[in-house]
Amino acid sequence: MKTIISAHNEQLKHLAKLLTQSKTRLQHRQAVLEGVHLLQTYLQSGALPEQVYLSPTRAAHPEAAELLAQLPPEKITLVEGEALAKITSLTEADDVMSLIALPEAKPLPQSGDCVVLAGVQDPGNAGTIIRSAAAAGVKQMIVGSGSVDIWSPKVLRASMGAVFLAEIHTRADIADWLCSYRDTVWATALREQHQVSLYQADLRVPSAWIFGNEGSGIAPEILAKVPFAVRIPMAEGTESLNVAMAATVCLFEQMRQRLQ
Known part of the structure; x- marks a missing residue:
């Protein structure tokens, strides 16, 4: 697993922009899932995130560890200190943040619900x-x-x-x-x-x-x-x-x- 120590890391800066700026999400065709539940639902849909960021403490929690076991190690990044707390809106500052690719655009349906x-x-x-x-x-x-x-x-x-x-x-x-x-x-x-x-x-x-x-x-x-x-x-x-x-x-x- 990779480890990030500094809150000034470029990957975390990119996450912060995706969380706050619609134009960045549109430009990069990416979004960020905050929390364990959204990652769990995303994995259940059959998709894999591009990268998952979480603190070492959270990674050791059974709920998170069960989800991480479904991912290749190279898709997991540990973030030390309070770096995640500086960019997330969650009350639990050491929670999981997952970078995902937005689905490809498809033609609008001409029939059906x-x-x-x-x-x-x-x-x-x-x-x-x-x-x-x-x-x-x-x-x-x-x-x-x-x-x-x-x-x-x-x-x-x-x-x-x-x-x-x-x-x-x-x-x-x-x-x-x-x-x-x-x-x-x-x-x-x-x-x-x-x-x-x-x-x-x-x-x-x-x-x-x-x-x-x-x-x-x-x-x-x-x-x-x-x-x-x-x-x-x-x-x-x-x-x-x-x-x-x-x-x-x-x-x-x-x-x-x-x-x-």
Whole structure:
């Protein structure tokens, strides 16, 4: 195993930039997983990290040692002192940090179940939607150019590793993509025309679900291409749901209908 002593090490500087800068992640096609759980989920998906960084103390912990045993020694770097604490946002400063390569971009799907993030900017919401989609069996995630960076540390943590179960398409032009998508399109939006209650909609057919910005909703140029707006029935006196909660309700109603 390699060992790093100085906090000024170039590898650690690179990790720090990947953790904080979306443009660096895009440029190098890399991201950083913080913590044991994300590394565990990543390995379970069948992938291997490019490099794993952790303190000697953490490496001796049974939980971490079990994961390290699955890696070639050359992919493990021990970091002495408090060097990791200077760049991580985790409360446990000696935890595991894993450098991964981002998946290769693939053509956008033209059919099949999809979840589309159209301007979702909160990392917690984006991560929760990805997690709910995976639990509901939806594997295609299309992320519009105005949405949060899916590979940011906060989104990765909020997804609890579900991002590794999905095929992620980032920086998509959603309005343009909708012109080629062949199956049913649904959106959670407030409008009078072509609105249907969630529990009256037939969700048994392959569909794309579009979820919009937390404040302004779905952009008009996208909504204009959506044939059906879904309304989630709520108790009188309530106005709306958090976008992640709305997505979860919709996706699990879809799953419920298909299980019947």
